[in-house]
Amino acid sequence: TQLLEQSPQFLSIQEGENLTVYCNSSSVFSSLQWYRQEPGEGPVLLVTVVTGGEVKKLKRLTFQFGDARKDSSLHITAAQPGDTGLYLCAGVITSGTYKYIFGTGTRLKVLA
Amino acid sequence: KAGVTQTPRYLIKTRGQQVTLSCSPISGHRSVSWYQQTPGQGLQFLFEYFSETQRNKGNFPGRFSGRQFSNSRSEMNVSTLELGDSALYLCASKTPGGEVTEAFFGQGTRLTVV
Numbered sequence: 723t724q725l726l727e728q729s730p731q732f733l734s735i736q737e738g739e740n741l742t743v744y745c746n747s748s749s750v751f752s753s754l755q756w757y758r759q760e761p762g763e764g765p766v767l768l769v770t771v772v773t774g775g776e777v778k779k780l781k782r783l784t785f786q787f788g789d790a791r792k793d794s795s796l797h798i799t800a801a802q803p804g805d806t807g808l809y810l811c812a813g814v815i816t817s818g819t820y821k822y823i824f825g826t827g828t829r830l831k832v833l834a
Numbered sequence: 835k836a837g838v839t840q841t842p843r844y845l846i847k848t849r850g851q852q853v854t855l856s857c858s859p860i861s862g863h864r865s866v867s868w869y870q871q872t873p874g875q876g877l878q879f880l881f882e883y884f885s886e887t888q889r890n891k892g893n894f895p896g897r898f899s900g901r902q903f904s905n906s907r908s909e910m911n912v913s914t915l916e917l918g919d920s921a922l923y924l925c926a927s928k929t930p931g932g933e934v935t936e937a938f939f940g941q942g943t944r945l946t947v948v
Contacts, residue, residue: 752934753934753935755936755937757937757939762922762942762944763941763942764838764924764926764939764940764941764942765877765924765937765939766939767936767937767938770934770936772934808876810876810877812937814934814935821890822867822882822928822935822937823879824869824876824877824879825876826876827875827876827877
């Protein structure tokens, strides 16, 4: 079974702190996405990474794709209450049958 | 460009009934996937349709079915509803194939089974 494991599963931090969320798999991904979901809404696409070692920045969010394209990380600097939500990674596996799979999710709560 | 539209947003049904949910993808997207999300859980994959054909299927009972029409709109049906079917049902429209795939989600249909 091809899985995308995310860690930590839950994270509760104070406003202003930094955090990193990890997304790991034993499979190679041709591309990987990060999404954020707020309660009662659908996930919203934040970023897509394609190249091994790629780093993308979106304001206070930094996304990195592992060199081997099997893992990724999301780092948030100076977290704010508006960052609260469920963070999901998702990736495309094209070896064998085409599959698009989602990670297990990280639920982040930023306290004011 | 219009986003993914799911209807209805909210639905209350009784055990044993059946329900049909609708999803209109982004124009030009031929792939539509359905997911179930229960409170505090991640996304559980139901099935994916591409050009009116089911391309992938998750591990859900046969009570869950779907279809896709020639205009790429998709419907999902759940028969003989159970209390455990209460969830947020999400539809995702994907960019046309290839190694870089991005999913765009609708706001979901919140189904409550009583």
